[in-house]
Amino acid sequence: MKRILLSFAITTALVGGTALAAAPSATPATALQSPSRMVLENSQRVLSTLETRRAEFTKNRGALRQFVSSEFSRMFDRDYAARQVLGRHARGADDADVKLFADALADNLMQRYGDSLLDFNTRLRVRVKSETALPRGLGVRVSSEMLREGGEPIPVDYLMRQSGGTWKVFDVMVEGVSFVQTFRQQFDAELTHKSIKQVAADLRSGELQADAKR
Numbered sequence: 001m002k003r004i005l006l007s008f009a010i011t012t013a014l015v016g017g018t019a020l021a022a023a024p025s026a027t028p029a030t031a032l033q034s035p036s037r038m039v040l041e042n043s044q045r046v047l048s049t050l051e052t053r054r055a056e057f058t059k060n061r062g063a064l065r066q067f068v069s070s071e072f073s074r075m076f077d078r079d080y081a082a083r084q085v086l087g088r089h090a091r092g093a094d095d096a097d098v099k100l101f102a103d104a105l106a107d108n109l110m111q112r113y114g115d116s117l118l119d120f121n122t123r124l125r126v127r128v129k130s131e132t133a134l135p136r137g138l139g140v141r142v143s144s145e146m147l148r149e150g151g152e153p154i155p156v157d158y159l160m161r162q163s164g165g166t167w168k169v170f171d172v173m174v175e176g177v178s179f180v181q182t183f184r185q186q187f188d189a190e191l192t193h194k195s196i197k198q199v200a201a202d203l204r205s206g207e208l209q210a211d212a213k214r
Contacts, residue, residue, distance in 0.1 A: 035160045035167040036131045036142050038075075043126055046071055050117060061115055068114045069106075077161060077168035078102040084170060084180040089191040097196040104203035105183070108210045127153075134159065139170070186211055 049067065050057070057064035072078075082102030083090040090098060125147040132141050139161035145153040159171040171180045190199050190208065202208035 033167070034131065035140050035158070036128045038160075038167055039142050039144070039158055040126065040128060042071070042075055054118060057118060064118070065110050065114045068117065069110050072106060072110070075169050076106075077163045077170045078106050080161065080163065080168075081170040081180065085183045085187065086191065086196065087184050087188070089188075089196060093196055097200070100200040101196050101203075104200040105210055108203045108206075108208075112209065126156075140167075183210060 053063075053067075057067070079095075079099055079102045082098050082105060083093075085105070086093065086098065086101065127145045127147060129143045129145060130141075132143070133139075134141055139159060142158040142160060144156050144158070146156055147153050155173075155175055157173040158169050159173070160167045160169050162168075171178055173179070187199060190202070194202075199208065203210065
């Protein structure tokens with residue numbers, strides 16, 4: 001279950017249910033919409049759309065992937081997240097190469113895990129527990145729990161930063177398993193003997209697959 005949830009959270013940058021708890025009030029220091037409210041409202045919209053368009057998406061997987069990709073771009077700061085995934089390999093890296101890697105990683109994830117959203121139980125509920133500042137002014141952590149029938153709550157945390165006049169997710173943690181750490185560990189060996197551009201090309205060709213199950 002945890003592996004499926006991590007895949008879901010990574011590919012959509014949000015996990016939620018149709019019955020949502022109230023979000024904490026916005027941080028007084030900013031006039032932007034509260035990160036917690038954004039997570040909840042986007043969760044609600046995504047799962048509502050999956051339900052209303054389920055028959056269409058089942059027949060037309062291209063439409064599903066287009067929808068997921070659009071939502072991913074809306075909520076996820078893919079270039080910043082890519083730099084976190086690249087870690088030490090991003091030092092001094094060209095922005096264009098980082099973008100190549102970010103886009104290739106996102107597209108690889110869409111292809112591998114996008115279809116699995118149709119199997120996801122949208123009767124889940126989400127409870128936002130807290131919204132706290134990250135150290136050194138890096139952003140905020142929105143801590144939540146996924147509530148499911150007949151099971152223990154599953155903790156899901158979103159690390160968010162201001163980008164382009166809004167809040168965007170740059171890391172997702174499901175039961176403590178981090179998107180950034182998962183892929184940083186996976187790609188470190190490849191990046192030791194290949195350039196960022198080469199690894200991006202391998203992701204594009206399918207020679208290298210992003211594995212959210214690690």
